[in-house]
Amino acid sequence: MLINVAETVVADALRGMAVAHPELVVDVENRVVVRRDAPVAGKVALISGGGSGHEPLHGGFVGPGMLDAACPGEVFTSPVPDQMVRAAAAVDSGAGVLFLVKNYTGDVLNFRMAAELAEDEGVTVASVLVDDDVAVTDSTFTAGRRGTGATLFVEKIAGAAAEEGAPLERVEAVARQVVGASRSFGVALAACTTPAKGSPTFDLPSGQLELGVGIHGEPGRERRAMMTSREIAEVTVDAVVDDLRPELPVLVLVNGAGATPLLELYGFAAEVHRRLADREVAVARTLVGDYVTSLDMAGASVTLCQVDDELLRLWDAPVQTAGLRWGR
Amino acid sequence: MSETALDAAFFVRWMTAVAAAVDREADHLTELDSAIGDADHGSNLKRGFTAVRTALEKEPPATPGAVLVTAGKTLVSTVGGASGPLFGTLLRRTGKTLGDAERVGLGELRDGLRAGVDAVGQLGSSAPGDKTMLDALDPAVTALADGFAAAAEAAGAGSRATVPLQARKGRASYLGERSIGHEDPGAASSALLFAALAEVAR
Numbered sequence: 001m002l003i004n005v006a007e008t009v010v011a012d013a014l015r016g017m018a019v020a021h022p023e024l025v026v027d028v029e030n031r032v033v034v035r036r037d038a039p040v041a042g043k044v045a046l047i048s049g050g051g052s053g054h055e056p057l058h059g060g061f062v063g064p065g066m067l068d069a070a071c072p073g074e075v076f077t078s079p080v081p082d083q084m085v086r087a088a089a090a091v092d093s094g095a096g097v098l099f100l101v102k103n104y105t106g107d108v109l110n111f112r113m114a115a116e117l118a119e120d121e122g123v124t125v126a127s128v129l130v131d132d133d134v135a136v137t138d139s140t141f142t143a144g145r146r147g148t149g150a151t152l153f154v155e156k157i158a159g160a161a162a163e164e165g166a167p168l169e170r171v172e173a174v175a176r177q178v179v180g181a182s183r184s185f186g187v188a189l190a191a192c193t194t195p196a197k198g199s200p201t202f203d204l205p206s207g208q209l210e211l212g213v214g215i216h217g218e219p220g221r222e223r224r225a226m227m228t229s230r231e232i233a234e235v236t237v238d239a240v241v242d243d244l245r246p247e248l249p250v251l252v253l254v255n256g257a258g259a260t261p262l263l264e265l266y267g268f269a270a271e272v273h274r275r276l277a278d279r280e281v282a283v284a285r286t287l288v289g290d291y292v293t294s295l296d297m298a299g300a301s302v303t304l305c306q307v308d309d310e311l312l313r314l315w316d317a318p319v320q321t322a323g324l325r326w327g328r
Numbered sequence: 329m330s331e332t333a334l335d336a337a338f339f340v341r342w343m344t345a346v347a348a349a350v351d352r353e354a355d356h357l358t359e360l361d362s363a364i365g366d367a368d369h370g371s372n373l374k375r376g377f378t379a380v381r382t383a384l385e386k387e388p389p390a391t392p393g394a395v396l397v398t399a400g401k402t403l404v405s406t407v408g409g410a411s412g413p414l415f416g417t418l419l420r421r422t423g424k425t426l427g428d429a430e431r432v433g434l435g436e437l438r439d440g441l442r443a444g445v446d447a448v449g450q451l452g453s454s455a456p457g458d459k460t461m462l463d464a465l466d467p468a469v470t471a472l473a474d475g476f477a478a479a480a481e482a483a484g485a486g487s488r489a490t491v492p493l494q495a496r497k498g499r500a501s502y503l504g505e506r507s508i509g510h511e512d513p514g515a516a517s518s519a520l521l522f523a524a525l526a527e528v529a530r
């Protein structure tokens with residue numbers, strides 16, 4: 001691994017973000033990444049965060065048109081409430097703060113505690129949970145569906161609404177709408193290795209793949225012998241479409257897990273489109289790349305978000321972040 | 329036992345003993361966590377309790393309640409994950425329930441811990457049998473009526489009894505039936521809390 005020691009991996013990466021992105025204020029000690037012009041007068045502020053290891057999520061999505069602040073935790077460990085409280089104080093203009101939280105027990109608990117503490121300090125806080133992973137059965141017998149690729153759609157689209165000056169209730173409603181309209185499914189070809197452990201976090205023999213894997217290498221629905229890109233696209237698209245049953249055109253995110261080359265990812269994107277056409281799903285926009293990664297996991301995920309004209313307009317609105325940038 | 333009165337120094341020794349136990353058992357906890365979680369329970373708790381030890385050394389609180397509140401707050405601020413808020417809430421709520429008494433008896437400690445354990449169940453929306461830390465904490469607090477050694481024993485037994493259970497909360501729940509056959513890491517670390525308590529009371 002290209003690291004110094006496991007204990008400083010997150011701090012070292014933040015120091016790197018600081019030198020690469022002068023448009024961000026990176027507080028390495030307190031682990032908060034803030035857009036430099038925050039607080040933006042009259043604007044609702046968006047804050048997200050979660051365990052590190054999913055870069056560019058979330059720090060790479062801080063900037064005009066997306067997040068106002070991000071709070072990175074240890075690798076695959078949710079941040080602590082102090083980080084979100086500090087971030088809220090830094091970005092709240094008085095128009096309120098929206099927490100965007102991926103549905104994992106640790107993230108939910110830490111963001112909930114942070115919301116209470118920030119409200120004690122006079123900040124109005126709303127929270128939206130992202131739970132898009134169809135591989136998990138959503139029942140009382142699990143922690144519920146995991147938050148994965150849809151996080152990018154939520155941060156981008158709600159971020160655009162906030163940038164236009166929408167009030168907190170509206171930005172929150174847009175975020176909820178995107179969550180409800182999004183589903184994901186991921187596949188691993190090789191497990192990831194956390195710096196602290198130094199060996200693969202799960203055991204996946206070569207020549208096998210895990211269907212429905214989570215972004216921390218959580219187990220999925222089943223393990224199968226290696227398949228072609230076209231076959232994987234069929235399983236993946238079917239899993240998402242069968243659950244979402246889209247009636248509107250969709251945004252497509254073909255997301256790399258971290259160690260899958262873009263060459264393979266583009267080939268996979270072509271197969272995903274082919275299967276979507278089979279399933280008579282219209283595509284509005286397609287994004288291909290490493291956006292919600294899992295360290296060095298090999299594999300990919302597909303996220304679909306069905307969009308009306310308004311959501312599509314917000315998706316197309318300008319965005320200027322380290323990880324996502326267009327328009328203007 | 330009824331005349332047992334514990335002061336702030338006892339509670340500092342307890343938290344220091346927990347920190348030592350977590351240090352000692354960190355690799356084992358991480359091992360348990362790699363089977364049904366994400367292989368970081370040992371290192372996360374170690375970071376937290378090391379910070380607790382430092383905080384208590386720097387400014388030893390004057391009352392048993394204040395020791396536990398400081399320990400709980402420190403865990404919330406340093407651990408992250410689900411363990412930070414859950415362990416933090418356990419100690420903080422217990423400490424708050426003890427109030428500002430300079431010495432507490434066994435019965436008061438039991439009442440305090442009962443309030444702490446209830447708060448953990450509330451925060452995690454979980455109950456004993458879900459394969460969580462409650463499976464060690466709940467029987468331990470009940471057994472505290474029979475003394476510290478009984479509580480430690482009940483916590484250990486409760487933790488081992490999570491092996492055949494299917495997880496319904498947290499990351500392990502994604503495994504469904506595949507979570508059966510493994511000891512819950514949170515129950516195992518909760519048992520350390522009571523093992524350390526018995527150790528310093530001996």
